[in-house]
Amino acid sequence: MQQEVNYLQQLLATLRTRLLVMAASVGIALEEAGKALAANDPGRATAVMESDAAIDALENEIDEMALQLLARTQPVAGDLRFVVSALRMVVDLERIGDEAVSVAEQAVLMQDTPGCAVIPQVLPMFQRARDAYEQAVRVFRENRADEALQMIHGDGEALQCEVRIIQGIMERLSDPASGLKPPLAMHIILITRSLTRIWRRSINIAEHVYFISQGESLKHNKLDDKTTAPAPLAAEMDAAAAGDGAAAAQKAPAVDEDAE
């Protein structure tokens, strides 16, 4: 029996290590995609795209490992929650890797777009999305349920950030004096979309950590949050149109705020 327990603990430790390796690989892809975007460096962007195959291989390996573990041992309680969460977390990590590739692809495509001034618009959001990812990985590594909860409660910010950027683009598109043309606007929208997904998938990871540690899903907390109805989007946009940027920024957009 003791031997079986040790065998299980050893498999769990290996699973955890492989997840951390995958998280680190995705973190590097994200960092490089950001540099490709900031420096307009297509070589760096290509490297991000090529590194995606290794991340996908890690996903398959971890999936297989977790399935074997469930088939051969019989984990219960926290150990079982860990394995099940690993199977879900690996999907989030892989999709964050995909979004890093999307950002890198846009960095390459934008090169030839006239007036390629994407940086001031999306770079601050890139930084926040990356911070959320790094925080999620730390929360997982150090098993910090309290910090996970904090991340989950801030899950409206990603969407607010995206909505604000899209609002800005649309205002500029409808103002002939701004000089913003549809092709560049499209690149900015697609990058912003990827950043929202990276941010919210990071919050998913925090949710898994909370579940492993506390043994309960956060669905109930989320429902509680929903009882405070957000301000209508129309009102927010009117405020933005009237130049009342501060008021608009403070209001939550009235779109569903569940994570990606």
Add this chain to the structure above:
Amino acid sequence: MQQEVNYLQQLLATLRTRLLVMAASVGIALEEAGKALAANDPGRATAVMESDAAIDALENEIDEMALQLLARTQPVAGDLRFVVSALRMVVDLERIGDEAVSVAEQAVLMQDTPGCAVIPQVLPMFQRARDAYEQAVRVFRENRADEALQMIHGDGEALQCEVRIIQGIMERLSDPASGLKPPLAMHIILITRSLTRIWRRSINIAEHVYFISQGESLKHNKLDDKTTAPAPLAAEMDAAAAGDGAAAAQKAPAVDEDAE
């Protein structure tokens, strides 16, 4: 032993039934959200928002059931893949339900927006996203791996559809004669975003069905697909700007085409 096997089969059948109930509830929410959008009916939209709590409760129930099943019995091979896929599928179903709520919320908010002519722009995409969902549920119910594979190979369509709608909006915004104003454009973009997610989460469900049935992930197939590089987005947009809509529609947008 025979008794244990029967017990496991009974638990698996219950899990399957509850998943189908959840899938049906999400399908109803989606249908009602579409009607709220088409008919501009805020009462119907409110009903969709209120029904979301029941979908969330089903998610918790199925999660709990699958965990109990793993802790008490020891499923292997196809049975194990089914339970693990159920744990992932339930997340996709819940998120599709959330997006139905988002669409309903936009239907309510759009009421007071001047020139609220969203219908011709997003209704065809709504229909395609809903078809994808219904197909995914059928694929699951009838365990059709062949049809699942077909759905997975068409996973670029959702994004192409979204990109085409956003392109159209941006062209109109930058043309003062079109009369499209930023607030309505924002509603259309947020609805389109939800529809893409519904469509691609439906493809996720097809992926789970394929995995249950074939015992392998589709990551490898996806990698093969990627070797045929899509046409650059810039070229597609230039074609669209030049009025060459057919050529633009045929080209895939150069953004990452992995599912939501």
